[in-house]
C-alpha cells in the first residue's frame with residue numbers, strides 16, 4: 001500500500017467513524033463482524049417529520065431535448081416538485097405504506113414559494129408534481145390552479161381513486177394533464193380488501209366516470225398479479241373489472257394497463273411471502289395477453305419476471321449475496337449475468353422466487369426499526385392468510 005492509498009484509507013476510516021455517528025447510517029465495517037454477524041444494536045430508520053420546513057433544490061437540471069424528436073425528455077422541459085412523502089394507508093405489499101408513515105406534506109404556501117423562486121432560476125414550461133400519496137393532502141386542486149395561472153402545464157403521478165374530486169380533475173385538465181393514472185392493483189374487490197387497499201369497485205368506477213365527464217380520454221391502470229395464495233378465479237375477476245371499465249366508464253380512448261408481478265419487499269407484512277417462479281409468471285402473462293386483447297383499445301405492458309425476481313433478491317437477501325452483487329457491479333447488469341452469478345452460489349431465479357422466511361426466524365434486517373414492530377407485520381400477514389383461506 002503506498003502513502004497515498006494509506007492516507008485515503010485513513011481519510012475513509014475517519015469519515016466512516018463520523019458518518020456512523022449520524023442516526024440511521026450503517027457501515028459494514030462498523031456494525032458487522034467479519035463473518036457478517038450484526039453487532040450494532042438497534043438502528044432506527046430516519047424519517048423526515050416536516051416536509052414543509054425542509055430543504056428543496058430550487059435549481060434543477062432541466063433537459064433541453066427538442067419536442068417531437070427522439071431526444072424529447074419524457075415530461076418535456078419540466079421542473080420536479082415533491083408535494084408529500086410517505087402514506088397514511090397500509091397496503092400490505094407496499095414499503096412506503098408500512099415504513100413511511102405518518103405522511104408529511106408540504107403546505108400550499110411552501111409549494112407556492114418554491115414555484116415562484118424556481119421560476120426565476122430555471123427555464124421550464126411544465127411542473128411535475130410527485131409524491132407517494134399526492135392527493136391526500138387536500139391542497140392539490142388549489143396548487144394546480146396556481147400553477148396553471150402562472151402559465152405552466154402540470155403532470156402528476158398516480159392517484160388513489162377515493163381522493164379524486166371534480167375540482168381536482170378539472171384543475172388537472174386545465175393543466176393539460178392528458179392521462180389519468182390509477183392503481184386498483186387487482187380487479188377482485190375481496191382481494192383488494194385483503195391487501196388492505198380498502199377501495200370498492202364502485203369507488204373506482206365513480207372516479208372513472210368523473211374523469212370521463214371532465215374530459216379525460218386516456219387512462220393508465222397499474223395492476224399486480226401473483227399475490228400470495230392468489231386463486232385462478234382472480235384473473236377472471238380482473239378481466240371482468242377491466243371490461244367493465246372499458247364498456248361502461250371509458251367507452252373510447254386508450255387504456256394502458258401495466259400488469260406487474262407481485263414482488264416481496266422487506267419491512268412489509270408480505271416479507272414472509274414467496275413469489276411465483278419465472279415459468280408460472282410467464283403463464284400468467286400469457287393468459288392476460290390472450291384474454292385482455294379481447295377488450296378494445298388497450299395497451300398491455302408486462303415486466304420481465306426475471307427482473308421482478310432480481311428485485312426480490314435485492315430486497316430480501318443477506319450478506320452471503322455480497323459476491324453476487326459484486327460480480328454484477330463489476331460486470332454487466334443483465335438477466336444472463338444474474339443467472340451466472342446466482343449459479344456460482346448454487347442458486348437460480350426460480351429458487352430465489354419460491355423460498356421464504358418463516359415468521360419465527362430472524363431476518364437480516366431485524367436490527368432496523370421502522371414505525372411498525374415485527375410482531376405487527378406478522379399478525380397482518382397472518383390475517384391476510386386467514387382471509388384468503390390460505391393453507
Ligand code: SF4
Pocket residue numbers: 087088089090091094095096097098132133160197
Ligand atoms: S400502495 Fe399507495 S395507497 Fe397503498 S400504502 Fe402504498 S402508497 Fe399508500
